Amino acid sequence: GAVVSQHPSRVICKSGTSVKIECRSLDFQATTMFWYRQFPKQSLMLMATSNEGSKATYEQGVEKDKFLINHASLTLSTLTVTSAHPEDSSFYICSAGRLGTGRDEQFFGPGTRLTVL
Amino acid sequence: AQSVTQLDSQVPVFEEAPVELRCNYSSSVSVYLFWYVQYPNQGLQLLLKYLSGSTLVKGINGFEAEFNKSQTSFHLRKPSVHISDTAEYFCAVIQAAGNKLTFGGGTRVLVKP
Numbered sequence: 001g002a003v004v005s006q007h008p009s010r011v012i013c014k015s016g017t018s019v020k021i022e023c024r025s026l027d028f029q030a031t032t033m034f035w036y037r038q039f040p041k042q043s044l045m046l047m048a049t050s051n052e053g054s055k056a057t058y059e060q061g062v063e064k065d066k067f068l069i070n071h072a073s074l075t076l077s078t079l080t081v082t083s084a085h086p087e088d089s090s091f092y093i094c095s096a097g098r099l100g101t102g103r104d105e106q107f108f109g110p111g112t113r114l115t116v117l
Numbered sequence: 118a119q120s121v122t123q124l125d126s127q128v129p130v131f132e133e134a135p136v137e138l139r140c141n142y143s144s145s146v147s148v149y150l151f152w153y154v155q156y157p158n159q160g161l162q163l164l165l166k167y168l169s170g171s172t173l174v175k176g177i178n179g180f181e182a183e184f185n186k187s188q189t190s191f192h193l194r195k196p197s198v199h200i201s202d203t204a205e206y207f208c209a210v211i212q213a214a215g216n217k218l219t220f221g222g223g224t225r226v227l228v229k230p
Contacts, residue, residue, distance in 0.1 A: 043220045044220045106218060110159055113158065
């Protein structure tokens, strides 16, 4: 149990376009979902925390108008990179906290590699 | 706020040799500690975690880690590595009263035959 999926796994887009990444908890309900970005050979940096039905909380330095997060249900959160530019190219990873469990439960998706040309 | 330092960015090791990955953390409050493994182009998989109790924690794939509160460390060890252990390893902490993971910079383990 506790599987998190991401779609797409890889996306290439032109500069100026918007890209939507989905994060789903397949076999559990997620109270909270987290979005991270990871540059090559670097660690994960938390971008934002989203709770179902409420606005996401963004980390300092992350533009909320550029990285739109929607957490419409207990099993789905989406990250939309608006007007993407080459510097947005990165590996985006989501994680989900399982409803009813402690703060130590966080399950990671397989990641989405975004390349902006 | 908390921080995590992984002292080694890369660790080359021969197959069947032991390996230790170092992790030190800083926090003004109690934390939970984690080690994750990341294979190329994949997400993170939990190896083990320390919440409370015994300071020696055993995880999957033969890994173990020891929590040392006085030294604020949580080093990861494996007595005999396999080629398949080649991956990136991340140490992470979360405040006991919070929900945000803070990751270390990662240690790349390269197992040589």
